[in-house]
Amino acid sequence: MRELEERIRQEGIVREGNVLKVDSFLNHQCDVDLYNRMGAEWARRFKGVPVDKILTIEASGIGIACATAPHFNNVPVVFARKSQSINLDGEQYVAKVHSYTHGNDNTVIVAKRFLKPGENVLLIDDFLANGCALDGLIEICKQAKATVVGIGVAIEKGFQPGGKRLREAGYDVESLAIVKSMDVATGDIEFEAQSN
Numbered sequence: 001m002r003e004l005e006e007r008i009r010q011e012g013i014v015r016e017g018n019v020l021k022v023d024s025f026l027n028h029q030c031d032v033d034l035y036n037r038m039g040a041e042w043a044r045r046f047k048g049v050p051v052d053k054i055l056t057i058e059a060s061g062i063g064i065a066c067a068t069a070p071h072f073n074n075v076p077v078v079f080a081r082k083s084q085s086i087n088l089d090g091e092q093y094v095a096k097v098h099s100y101t102h103g104n105d106n107t108v109i110v111a112k113r114f115l116k117p118g119e120n121v122l123l124i125d126d127f128l129a130n131g132c133a134l135d136g137l138i139e140i141c142k143q144a145k146a147t148v149v150g151i152g153v154a155i156e157k158g159f160q161p162g163g164k165r166l167r168e169a170g171y172d173v174e175s176l177a178i179v180k181s182m183d184v185a186t187g188d189i190e191f192e193a194q195s196n
């Protein structure tokens, strides 16, 4: 998606440890208009795919998923929580996720009443690096006996293994921008050419 690539080029900051900071429009300040166009782009790419629910992970995935839902018939958006909360009650699906940016392990939790057997689930997240966050969401869908019908990612770091591994496992991963390389010294960011 050309517009997203341009924004990353203009505003993205390359940090040590292969971290791309895009908090002026995606991870802290939110450009909702852009999220809306990202949602439209996923709807175009997943045309004809049945989607009953969108599942994402807190925190950065929530805004993107909520702007995407209107493009999928306003299906409900569920976000996996990273810690227990007094608002979480009843039976839960629980999976472990390693955090790339924080270097620690998190538990992700979804209340069983919000994910049902047989539901077609579209996973949405802001970044795909090693794929651990998405692994956690996939694990939760497996526990729920729900079907992952597609994975929409805003920014994939193509030089990290998650995307390749998930595609080889058979998942339809649609990343709106795939970073081929980024240089911490110059700040240069290159993208993989996308045909769609």
Ligand code: 5GP
Pocket: 018, 019, 020, 021, 022, 027, 060, 098, 099, 100, 101, 125, 126, 127, 128, 129, 130, 131, 132, 133, 134, 157, 162
């Ligand atoms: P993964 O689990 O695929 O290794 O990493 C994905 C998760 O880590 C995303 O949900 C995102 O929050 C965070 N993440 C990974 N790489 C980056 C990055 O370069 N920049 C930012 N802002 N977040 C990242």
